[in-house]
Amino acid sequence: MGPGQGMDGILVVAKDPGFTSHDVVALVRRLTGTRRAGHGGTLDPFASGVLPIFLGLGTRLVEYHMGDDKAYRATVCFGASSETDDRDGELVPGAGPAPTREAVEAALAGFRGRILQRPPAYSAMKVGGRRAYQLAREGTPPELAPRAVTIGRLDLVEWDGSDPERPAAVLEVECGAGTYVRSLARDLGERLGCGAYVGALVRTASGPFRLAAAHSLDEIRGAAAEGPAALAGLLLPVDAGLDAIPEATLTAEEVTAASRGQQVKPVSKPQLGQGARVRLLAEDRSLVGIGSWKGGRLIPEKIFVAAPLSATAAAVSDPTVPATPAAAATAQPIEPRLRVVSPHNRMREVAGIGALHRDLGRLYVAIGVFDGLHRGHLYLLRELRRAAQRAGARPAVITFDAHPEELIEGLAPPLLCDPDERLVRLQAAGVEVAVVQHFDHALRVTKYDEFVGAIRERVDLAGFVMTPDAAFGFERRGTPETLAALGERESFTVTVVSSFLWNGEQVRSSEIRRRVSAGDLAGARQLLGRSYGFTGRLAAGDGAAAAPLAMELPVTLPPTGHYQALLGPAWRLDRPADPASVAALAAVLDGRVGLEGANRVFPGQMRVVLIGSSADGGQ
Secondary structure (H helix, E strand, O other), X not given: OOOOOOOOEEEEEEEOOOOOHHHHHHHHHXXXXXXXXXXXXXXXXXXXXXXXXXXXXXHHHHHHHOOOOEEEEEEEEEOEEEOOXXXXXXXXXXXXXXXXXXXXXXXXXXXXXXXXXXXXXXXXXXXXXXXXXXXXXXXXXXXXXXXXXXXXXXXXEEEEOOOOOOOEEEEEEEEOOOOOHHXXXXXXXXXXXXXXXXXXXXXXXXXXXXXXXXXXXHHHHHHHHHOHHHHHOOOEOOOOOOOOOOEEEOOHHHHHHHHOOOOEOOOOOOOOOOOEEXXXXXXXXXXXXXXXXXXXXXXXXXXXXXXXXXXXXHHHHOOOOOOOHHHHHOOOOOOOOOOOOOOOOOOEEEOOHHHOOHHHOEEEEEEOOOOOOOHHHHHHHHHHHHHHHHHOOEEEEEEEOOOHHHHHOOOOOOEOOOHHHXXXXXXXXXXXXXXXXXXXXXXXXXXXXXXXXHHHOOOEEEEEEEOOOOOEOHHHOEOHHHHHHXXXXXXXXXXXXXXXXXXXXXXOHHHHHHHHHOOOHXXXXXXXXXXXXXXXXXXXXXXXOOEXXXXXXXXXXXXXXXXXXXXXXXXXXXXXXXXXXEEEEEEEEOOEEEXXXXXXXXXXXXXXXXXXXXXXXXX
């Protein structure tokens, strides 16, 4: 078992005082060799106890544990207060006399049940985009608004009155997510008039995970020394603790459909309310994924099984599968021709929303960068065409001339698709109107309703197609919910379609970039639905000996090495999208590309399609 392999699950750690939660995650990530790791709820550095660490596929389920109830054993010290509400802050003696045990027990009654609680000034809550503790350390502690929390159990189990001026109580607390025990101690001291702070804190439970079953850091280090198998033996299954989520058992055929991200109308219908979350299980009780029950169908949201490959795809992905004579006859790499929805479609390109006009007709719109035009984008555009047809409208896209991250974060991600090629692929996908909008600061701070209003002023707007996590406008407040409410007032509709899944993962441009950058061209090809390529112009030479390729925009490149490639003319709306067909070798070094062995070059811009590294025979 190699580094990180088999490390999918939940490692329940017994954190020691002095470590931050981030420290523990970093240590576990290093010991397991697993890149994907995260915790299920922060523990303060001075605190100890249960800290669930989610590894590999387990990270995809951590969101279902963020609302778990917690249990603590807290030592509350009376007679002083602390600026951090714990022992790490500067202590200030209280104004009133120290309380008796009886007074403390009587005061606890007012903190049980549903209460309002003000978070500590030194907390990780965000205020204006910054952590509260950062502001407090700078001398401007924020005024945090009280919020409702639930304390189910609050009992005094030990009392230490050996110092009459500074007595201490050990409290056992069972509470809902978001409760601060430090705030509880602070408020208890204020109510008693003497001040109080947390002197020690142990988390004894986090949802279904208990301290008795947690592993110390020394135990985890020892298992790591024994090898990956010993470490994997400490993990709980990825779905451990999710028994409260109802289940639905799928047939083998239904598992296959769900693995492809398809909605399932199950043979055995679960007795669930509309929109209820559900665990999808195979007949052998193994986890298939998490979904929701809507309209008599199971909607996959997270899938943990791979979609089965066709025989042809299996032969391509697994070099151990013998090639058939027919496959051998077609082994010469070629780029398939661009698939088009309608050869008669001639997409109208519009230079920004300000150039929209009534002559374009009734429009149904999808908004996005659409970098790469990957499988997820093509699925969304298919749903756009369907929605437009139902509404008697034309399918339209609003895209941008620059990536929004360039303005927001100061650095745009490298492209997956040349802007001209993006337009060609949008036309091929059936888009009839493409609005290329300039993205600047003015657009960034435009509210979503103003953005929609600018469209409605110029065209007959039929509606929008969006995925559940899509948003646009200032602070991304234009969500499917807010758009739907606006549409009810302004007479347009919002069609929400589920996110496209491939082998259980939502297809994202960022993940494709990561795979290309890591040299995983086969993985990128799965998500793109085609071999990855980019566009450039030969800077010098005739392509015979590593002639350098100049690229006008930053593009995603694989690691340093040699890659089998196909060359062809660049794609533009005013010319045929001819496939790349000239074999060549692309040399990547320090973010630059040179072409070797091309027996002819194309004037102007050319497309370079990578079909594999030179070491893997193009597979």
